[in-house]
Structure formats: C-alpha cells, structure tokens
Amino acid sequence: RLVVGYALTKKKVKSFLQPKLLLLARKKGISFIPIDETRPLSEQGPFDIILHKKTSKEWQRFLEDYHEVHPEVTVLDPPNAIEHLNNRQSMLEEVADLNLSSFYEEVCTPRQLVIMKDPSSIPTAVAMAGLTLPLVAKPLVVDGTSKSHELSLAYDEASLPMLDPPLVLQEFVNHGGILFKVYIIGEAIQVVRRFSLPDVNTYDLLNNVGIYRLPRVSCAAASADHADLDPRIAGASSETTSRETRQGASWSSGSKIVQHRYD
Numbered sequence: 001r002l003v004v005g006y007a008l009t010k011k012k013v014k015s016f017l018q019p020k021l022l023l024l025a026r027k028k029g030i031s032f033i034p035i036d037e038t039r040p041l042s043e044q045g046p047f048d049i050i051l052h053k054k055t056s057k058e059w060q061r062f063l064e065d066y067h068e069v070h071p072e073v074t075v076l077d078p079p080n081a082i083e084h085l086n087n088r089q090s091m092l093e094e095v096a097d098l099n100l101s102s103f104y105e106e107v108c109t110p111r112q113l114v115i116m117k118d119p120s121s122i123p124t125a126v127a128m129a130g131l132t133l134p135l136v137a138k139p140l141v142v143d144g145t146s147k148s149h150e151l152s153l154a155y156d157e158a159s160l161p162m163l164d165p166p167l168v169l170q171e172f173v174n175h176g177g178i179l180f181k182v183y184i185i186g187e188a189i190q191v192v193r194r195f196s197l198p199d200v201n202t203y204d205l206l207n208n209v210g211i212y213r214l215p216r217v218s219c220a221a222a223s224a225d226h227a228d229l230d231p232r233i234a235g236a237s238s239e240t241t242s243r244e245t246r247q248g249a250s251w252s253s254g255s256k257i258v259q260h261r262y263d
C-alpha cells in the first residue's frame, strides 16, 4: 500500500482528484489522504509521498522542516526545485538560457519585459526595450489561482498604462492559432493540441485598439485533437491525433477563436 498525503487548493482537488483517478488508485493500492495544514505534519500520516501545489512561504518552510526529519518520505516537487516556476520571468529565463536556437533553428522564446509597478511607465519601458506591439501581458506570479492564468492582449501604446503590474509583457508570436502541449512523467510523454490565440495580421494591427482581456487561453475545453486543421500547421504529430484527421484537413478554426475570445 502507498499513502499519498496531499495539500492542494480546492480548485486543484476538484480538477485532479476525480472519482476515476481515486478508483484507479485504490485498485493499485494507493490512497490519498488530505493534509491538515493547521496541524504538524509529523502528527499526520504516516505518508509515503507528499503531493502538494501550494506556494506560500509558510507552507514551504513547513514542508522543508518536515522533510528534514522525515527524509524517507518522497516530497513530489520539493519547493526549492520548482521555485523558478512560480514566476514567469524566471520560468522563461531558464528556457532562454538553454540557447536552444543554436541547436534547433526554430526553437525560441518570446522577447519579454518585466514591469513591477507604476503602469504609467510601461510605454517608455516598452519603447526602450524595443518590443513590438501587440504585446501579451501575463501576471508575473504563477500561484495556481484563476487570476494567475488571465492574459491580456495590448494592441496600442496608449492603452499600456491600463495594465495591472506586476506583470510580464511578451511580444505576440504568431503560431497558426494552435498550441501543442506536452506532458511528461518519467518515460511517458503525451502530446495534445489546443486552439490558441489566432495569428495577428496587419488588418488587426491597424483596426484593434485597447486591451483585450482573455480569461483562459488554450485550456482543456479548447482541445483541437479532433479538429480538421491545415496539415502545414498541425502536421507535427500529436499522440492523440489520428492519421485521418491530419490528411486533407482544412483550416477553418482560427476565425472562430477570434470571435470566441474577443467578443
């Protein structure tokens, strides 16, 4: 038997600990026990594994202190190992530092700028950094809340002071309105396709002004696994994409997303 203690937000419990998973786990002798964060961890359990997705400093200390006393317990994603993922600046810097473009010609990261406060300084900061509009604005902190997934698209310089720091501003990268999401656990790799933000063209640039708030882009509901797509865009195989879907596909979904996202 394996006992997994979990410390997850209500949102995560709902999306992750679904009956199907719990049933499968039970069949394999794995049980999930909620952790009470108001009580010492040593008084709970005993656990074989701790699964958590909380980012507060108190929780991190709590977990680290416990692990020092109980090194036999596996802490999945120990706080110090994933700290750089709680911030969009450090997250992307790690990737940029890999310098993948010198190995794989087409792998690159968007140019970005961090704004900590003072929204009125954004136009000047953008001009000085030489970033080209439109810009995608994302909350700097990634803490598992719905708010941290909200994006904004800024088309014109005059609207930039309406953004809400701390945030990361990234140049918009046209990518055919489709995103490939790759999930990896050990040797297992799963690739899915999602509808994403459609390409921005000259017409959009001339006619769109202001800030477009986008609550959730490329979420699970935006699956494109079974959609007919232009093979030039979606040709890179996804594990869940059938050969039939990829052959003779037509490109029709981008404009639908424009409607859906911008109305």
Ligand SMILES: Nc1ncnc2c1ncn2[C@@H]1O[C@H](COP(=O)(O)OP(=O)(O)OP(=O)(O)O)[C@@H](O)[C@H]1O
Pocket (backbone or CB within 6 Å): 110, 136, 138, 149, 151, 170, 171, 172, 173, 174, 179, 195, 196, 197, 217, 218, 219
């Ligand atoms: N610079 C960009 N240019 C164009 N589209 C972008 C850019 N950044 C993000 N997007 C689109 O917005 C979506 C959400 O961006 P985010 O940075 O939150 O990525 P994510 O890590 O894929 O999100 P999630 O938290 O759901 O895993 C992306 O999946 C992509 O569709």
Ligand SMILES: O=P(O)(O)O[C@H]1[C@H](O)[C@@H](O)[C@H](OP(=O)(O)O)[C@@H](OP(=O)(O)O)[C@H]1O
Pocket (backbone or CB within 6 Å): 011, 012, 015, 016, 053, 143, 144, 145, 146, 181, 218, 219, 220
């Ligand atoms: O459903 P996919 O496309 O895999 O996207 C996930 C994101 O990648 C995760 O970052 C979300 O978790 P957090 O909200 O804890 O960051 C996660 O949130 P959720 O567990 O609440 O659904 C998902 O939105």
